[in-house]
Amino acid sequence: MHEKLAYAIKHYPWVQRLYRVVMSFLFQVWGMFTGFDDHLILFSAMSGDQYAGSPRVLFEAMKKDPRFSDYHYVWAFTHPEKQTVEGASVVKMDSAQYFKTALRAKIWITDVNIERGLNFKKKKTVYLNTWHGTGPKKGGNAVAGRKDYDFSRVDIFCCDGQYTHDIFIKWFNATDESMLWCGRPREDELMAFTESDRKKIRSELEIPEHVKAVLYMPTWREGQLQGLNYAAWEKKLGKDYCLLVRAHHFTKEGLLSEHSSEFVKDVSDYPDVNKLYLAADYLISDYSSAFFDYGLLAKPMICFAPDYDTYKQNYGLFMDLESEFPNGVFKNEDDVLNLIRNMNYKEESAKCGAYCAGYVTHKENATQKCLNRVLELVKK
Incomplete structure (x- = not known):
């Protein structure tokens, strides 16, 4: 059922619109009755398929950083039964528990998306999206049939150069204010x-x-x-x-x-x-x-x-x-x-x-720049 819905959302614009409007409204209402945890961080990488990439680098850096000693962590996976993450709990991607965790979390960190195409982020949630790469193929709303990418609520978007900056602004509806010119944490290594x-x-x-x-x-x-x-x-x-x-x-x-x-x-x-x-x-x-x-x-x-x-x-x-x-x-x-x-x-x-x-002009110390920016927004 999940795969059929995902296919319909991707290939039929009217299904996209209906899904986004109805489900976003329901989750916003749910969020009004869900508690908030100022020390909870939710992670996902590659839509829940992996424990990898920039989210993993940031998570492992946070565990060593005394500034995050009071935080606890949840990782979302498509198959959580196959994953063990030292120092974190796991939850099934796109499950009711996943969305409840997202509604409660103070910080979201991902390289794809957390809201899963919906709109239910609370204003006090800090959302860091590292994205998963700079590449030649079309993405976001530039892909035929896709008009559902809206990263206007992302607070921090990792940007490695003018090329990605322009694509995120035009085709992902990201904001210029969210751009953190730092490359991606996984590239620091x-x-x-x-x-x-x-x-x-x-x-x-x-x-x-x-x-x-x-x-x-x-x-x-x-x-x-x-x-x-x-x-x-x-x-x-x-x-x-x-x-x-x-x-x-x-x-x-x-x-x-x-x-x-x-x-x-x-x-x-x-x-x-x-x-x-x-x-x-x-x-x-x-x-x-x-x-x-x-x-x-x-x-x-x-x-x-x-x-x-x-x-x-x-x-x-x-x-x-x-x-x-x-x-x-x-x-x-x-x-x-x-x-x-x-x-x-x-x-x-x-x-x-x-x-x-020629494309990647910002490529160093992304991990610390991301952590510093997250804490800056948390304090605000």
Whole structure:
């Protein structure tokens, strides 16, 4: 039933409007009769699918920060029975208990949304939205059929540059006053990694030091995503390379099911994507925000998107990747393999680092800036 409702809300504007008006009113009334806890913080990451990302970084920082010693924490998960978070309670995403917790909480922290498309935030609640990435694909109300994004009640919105600022204002209905120019907390770690960290992570992943690791991270799209011709990749790249495949959490099925080899490592469930970025020597993706995380490390990136033309037409992009992205868009696996084998690594690294820097202009100390801003608003 939940999946059918979610589909209807996404694809039928009149269902969106009816759902928002009716449910928002009901939750606002419910909120009038629900107590408020000045020391309760509600967290969610990736709509409840993960204990990860910027919300996790902020949560772990809060536990160590004496300024938050009087607070208690609740994490929302789609499957709370599978999650244990030290120092926090868990609640099922979109359940009655979830919405009751949201109505009672003084602070909301998420990288997608807390209100689930509704409008029931109390004025005294402080709402921090870190968002989950900077990327080329259209989002928010720019997506066909979506007119339900309204982040006008977000108090703090993490912003890493003018590109994301303009998109959030225009297509998510965020406010200029909410923008905190700081990047995202989960990216702070990327700035702090050392060479010894890289060697340790590669050792954990069983990647020999002489082997070049190619990280393949295709983004989500509707329908099943076809995997690469892994046998051809192994034949052409040989023993001096390995392929790390990280499927999007919505599209894991089928990407690796037909291949088994030491050359290919399935890292879809690896808990920390930042460590994968550090371990990798190259990133291959398509329309993913991974480009603007990995790009902070200034290493080669390749845009491989065989469905680029249809994706651009049917879903839409904010960027013209064919003209803007380093080396453009590759639609053939052989062309990607030729680039990897023949590239000047130093030149490609510099080119990709400069490309990322053109979009991400604020990228350091986001965690402390977020915590400081939250406490500033709490005191008000």
